[in-house]
Amino acid sequence: MATLRGGDLSRLRQLNSLTAIGTLRGAGPLTLSALAERTGLSRPSMKEVVEELMRLGWVEETPPAQGGMGRPARRYRFRAGSGHLVGLDIGGHNIRAALADLDGVILAETRQPVQPDTPLPERLAAIGRAVASCLALGGKTIEDVWVVAAGTIGVITPEGRIFYCAAIPAWTGFDLAGHLREMFPCEIVVENDSRLAARAEAVRGAARGASDVVFLHVGRRMGAAIIIDGKVHRGFGAAAGEIAMLPQAQLFDASEHLQNCSIIPEGTSPADAAGYTIAAARAGDPVALAAVERYADDLAVGTSAMVLLLDPQVVVLGGGFSRSADVLLPPLRERLKRLCIRMPDVRASTLGDECVVTGAIDYAVAHLDHRLFTPDAPLPTSR
Template sequence: MADLRGGDLSRLRQLNSLTAIRAMRGAGPLTLSALAERTGLSRPSMKEVADELMELGWVEEVPPSPGSMGRPARRYRFRADSGYLVGVDIGGYNIRAALSDLDGVILAETRQPVQLDATLEERLAAIQRAVSGCLALSRTAIEDVWTIAFGTIGVIDVEGRVVYSAAVPAWRDLDLAGKLREIFPCQVLIENDSRLAAMAEHRRGAARGAKDVVFLHVGRRMGAGLIIGGKVHRGFGAASGEIAMLPEARWFDAPDHLNTCASVPEGTPPEDAAGYTLAAARNGDPVALEAVGRYIDDLVVGTAAMVLLLDPEVVVLGGGFSRSADVLLGPLRERLERRCMRMPEVRASTLGDECVVTGAIDYAVDHLDDQLFTPDRGPLPVTR
């Protein structure tokens, strides 16, 4: 056996602590015996680790269930409620916010409408209202929030600056991370919304267990997110998945087929036009069905390009239009089969409109893990 001394022993304790936390996160209360079995530690070693984690505030002992007979076994749980995370979806017409515990369990959600042509100040104010509403619903103080992760439309660089945004002109060349850090007194993370949506579907939704995924973020605007080898692919300059920027793909104007369909009654708000067309197509309206067909013709060009390049296991149809998957999936599959050497499975999102805000929560959880629960980050801090 190796002779572990000094720093080596400290390192061993740290690794044992991280192993124990990983075993407890996302699980119910566990006894020492169950923890020892999950971690591979002896029961006495597990007891020492549990005591140390309790002193640091990361773990607590759970009281025995009412009516327990005899001397109940001690049970321990990770204190996921020792802090909170917030995820925000900054959409063109809506701002969605969700609050979760440190395990990513969502506790409250809110939504704030916003105009597509809102000024920068108006959009930032709507973001602040959405987050404040979430905190009020859960009776949580902003001081208890550790991280807020934002998903937004546009090309986002590694510093949180919006390099390009066709849908929201006020976002262009904006230091969004800097603006949001002026508003929120906690850690701020920024990521492209389609990548966060792809992450959420991979972790919790239709692409669970798949290693290679093309996520189609379809709605009033179009986007894509890629999962390669089980990980979100950002690309060298954080600009992966921007197939809409290729004019030949015809993605930028594709939703116009649904928005301008002759079946849409005059006076229908622009944000409701596509939904009306999809509903009419579901009811067999031939004009609406023709508009849907033209939309799918455009959607499949970029989708087939990504499928032929990546050979994914799954293609997920997500975003706002995924609510009409019963209308869209059949034509999409049929057109893809004509173009692809190997046909992937095509599935509808199970998260719908919540995919981005859920992905933002998962992104914040990942960042927490990287900061606090990886072996190279030093000893675990005391929770605040």
């Protein structure tokens, strides 16, 4: 079956195929009559559209519904497996990769450990290993991938270059998109990791249905992102959400309260230190509880500033520390109530550590929609 990568779109537009594809993607399997009704086309016209889409590999017939009298009507669905997407979370300590179909359904995930001081060649090699392992796990090759979407730390230019990165100094000035294009023969898009995480929470996580959101990316480092009127806000220079860089916001070093608590046993790895403190606080240890209170004090300063500025419907606590929301959210809520004119709904992430790589997949889906399924749409600037 033919694989379409955009070259046949002029023909598809002539057949109203973009409308049909969009309808099938949003509604699932439909009969010709139902599809014609939803698109406003006549049934004979829709039959021609569907036949052409099946020939091109975009649509397939589904097995007939069980039960009922008489011959069941044929039903059709978007062929999400006609191509694949890869999402990347390139962090300071881990590189996560996910493989998904064109609807964003994740099929396989892998992880490669790194360190903030890992040399660039080794970091790129780890990215390659993560993607290769993920593809092997999903039974695919890089030739099956249409888009690789990568999220990483720092201020990312629209072209995919890392303008500034405090957490990984060698990252500053690095042309990540350019190097990924040398590694992978497909479209590449790059975005800030916190914005991808916010997108994931809005699409399939704790912020679904919310139009104005502040996302707190909490872990061994701090990040933030904002959603305004249902859209992830990048800002004029793609630096929106970088409030942690303001010392007075008290966010950049907030995690030190949890990672350097005096009760942590000597020899505990940095990756486990904060978790040890939080577990001890959950068990009632007074020293650990005091550390959590200091952490909440700092976290509330920058968070309240964003809340007072944006008046969001929802604040989402996301990232690695969100798994400990039972310990962290109550003191944060208490402080926000004191500081904010209107208290937003403060929620824990439902995606945890997977928020960035999941958001990368959702970003790839959105890019593909814009690239292929929007009539006459220009290519995004991040291409």
